[in-house]
Amino acid sequence: MTDLYPAPDASPIDPAVEAALQASREARTESLLEFARIPSISALPEHAADMVTAAEWVAGRLRRVGATDVEVAPTALHPIVYGRIHEAPGAPTVLVYCHYDVQPVDPIDLWETSPFDPFVRDGRFIGRGVADDKGQLVMHLAALEALRTAGKAPAVNLTFVFEGEEEYGSDSLYAWIEDNRERLAADVAVISDTGYFEGNLPAITVALRGIMYAQIDVVLSPVDLHSGMYGGTVDNPANALARIIAALKGADGRVRIPGFYDDVVPLTDAEREAMAALPFDEEAYRAEIPVPALVGEAGWTTLERRTSRPTLDVNGMWSGFQGEGAKTIIPAHAHAKISTRLVANQDPKRIFEGLKAFVAEVSPPGVVVTTRYIHGGEPSLTPTEHPATQAAARAIEAVYGAPPVYIREGGSIPVTSAFDHTLGLPVVLLGFTQPSCNAHAPNEWLLVENFEQGTRVIVRLWDELGALERA
Ligand SMILES: [Zn+2]
Numbered sequence: 001m002t003d004l005y006p007a008p009d010a011s012p013i014d015p016a017v018e019a020a021l022q023a024s025r026e027a028r029t030e031s032l033l034e035f036a037r038i039p040s041i042s043a044l045p046e047h048a049a050d051m052v053t054a055a056e057w058v059a060g061r062l063r064r065v066g067a068t069d070v071e072v073a074p075t076a077l078h079p080i081v082y083g084r085i086h087e088a089p090g091a092p093t094v095l096v097y098c099h100y101d102v103q104p105v106d107p108i109d110l111w112e113t114s115p116f117d118p119f120v121r122d123g124r125f126i127g128r129g130v131a132d133d134k135g136q137l138v139m140h141l142a143a144l145e146a147l148r149t150a151g152k153a154p155a156v157n158l159t160f161v162f163e164g165e166e167e168y169g170s171d172s173l174y175a176w177i178e179d180n181r182e183r184l185a186a187d188v189a190v191i192s193d194t195g196y197f198e199g200n201l202p203a204i205t206v207a208l209r210g211i212m213y214a215q216i217d218v219v220l221s222p223v224d225l226h227s228g229m230y231g232g233t234v235d236n237p238a239n240a241l242a243r244i245i246a247a248l249k250g251a252d253g254r255v256r257i258p259g260f261y262d263d264v265v266p267l268t269d270a271e272r273e274a275m276a277a278l279p280f281d282e283e284a285y286r287a288e289i290p291v292p293a294l295v296g297e298a299g300w301t302t303l304e305r306r307t308s309r310p311t312l313d314v315n316g317m318w319s320g321f322q323g324e325g326a327k328t329i330i331p332a333h334a335h336a337k338i339s340t341r342l343v344a345n346q347d348p349k350r351i352f353e354g355l356k357a358f359v360a361e362v363s364p365p366g367v368v369v370t371t372r373y374i375h376g377g378e379p380s381l382t383p384t385e386h387p388a389t390q391a392a393a394r395a396i397e398a399v400y401g402a403p404p405v406y407i408r409e410g411g412s413i414p415v416t417s418a419f420d421h422t423l424g425l426p427v428v429l430l431g432f433t434q435p436s437c438n439a440h441a442p443n444e445w446l447l448v449e450n451f452e453q454g455t456r457v458i459v460r461l462w463d464e465l466g467a468l469e470r471a
Pocket residue numbers: 099132133166193
């Protein structure tokens with residue numbers, strides 16, 4: 001891989017900051033390697049001390065770039081690193097989020113080297129966390145270091161939240177955000193924990209799906225009944241559950257719960273056109289899974305179904321006898337885990353109420369059916385034309401020489417809905433990893449070129465946002 005980062009005379013950023021970046025390239029590389037050597041696996045209790053080490057490392061770097069109020073804030077589990085650089089009176093305030101925890105490393109034998117002995121080879125960082133999300137966190141720190149070396153302050157006010165439980169459910173984050181609302185007051189949030197759509201094509205993620213997860217329990221009797229003695233006289237919970245589930249979604253892929261689609265923000269024609277223009281190979285997508293055929297809601301493309309339409313799925317179901325051979329019973333009970341993936345502006349609680357009412361309506365009288373809420377997360381959407389999204393697009397275009405594509409993701413990033421719904425902030429999802437970067441898998445990698453570009457996009461973004469009028 002050739003060195004593609006811009007030469008100083010073609011700088012899309014302040015020349016003094018570019019010069020600082022040129023001069024500190026080795027130190028910046030070493031900084032990421034040093035950070036990635038800390039095995040901050042949030043899911044494993046034996047790494048609790050490493051989590052603190054990683055949090056302190058981040059806090060130390062924040063202090064080094066002149067952040068104030070730097071704190072390694074304790075939570076019920078892993079600490080949250082907080083800090084701020086508010087040196088631009090009257091300019092917008094940006095809440096910056098990345099996470100310092102990483103996924104476990106198994107299967108360890110598929111790693112070429114030790115996951116926490118990261119290195120650079122053929123223009124790539126390789127090691128656990130170099131892409132998700134330590135590399136992106138270090139891009140933010142590196143951008144600040146270069147600004148400081150050039151004797152400058154960011155053109156916006158920055159408030160940093162670096163989380164340690166992203167890979168473990170973010171449980172502590174919500175309460176912490178609630179408790180720290182004033183300290184988190186901002187005009188916009190920038191989350192760097194996403195990536196490109198395909199290959200080396202920069203992207204801004206404008207929407208994420210939410211989720212509503214529930215369980216349906218169908219009960220007939222305290223114990224299994226003899227199917228010879230009782231068969232034909234009582235309902236069967238497994239049959240009843242099958243009928244209930246069949247009622248939830250049609251063969252056309254449409255969810256039958258009344259009102260399910262009421263709050264869906266429709267895709268505009270322009271958005272559908274832009275999505276159709278994305279380089280997406282449907283057959284490759286199918287073959288990679290692999291499944292016999294792709295199916296989904298009628299009237300929508302595969303990419304639209306995957307990212308921009310809500311859906312409902314059975315995640316698991318169980319009932320009765322499951323051993324070898326035969327056992328002639330009518331099961332006492334049957335159960336199903338059901339989840340819906342939601343899009344803006346569907347509300348998980350409201351969707352649950354709809355599900356519950358509909359299940360009650362279609363439940364037969366011979367069994368007792370209950371529907372309970374397990375968990376939920378709100379979808380999020382920041383329109384492409386939002387000034388903050390457009391500022392990010394200009395920053396990307398300046399650095400890459402090409403505009404980003406706008407994408408939607410089918411999954412969720414819990415912090416996004418917390419910033420969006422709890423703090424009421426528009427969210428810009430600005431990430432610099434490639435889809436094939438092996439996040440969560442062995443031999444995770446990040447292109448050094450993307451690390452360099454990302455750092456410059458961030459430098460430029462603060463200028464672009466600083467030039468905006470405060471909302
Ligand atoms: Zn991540």
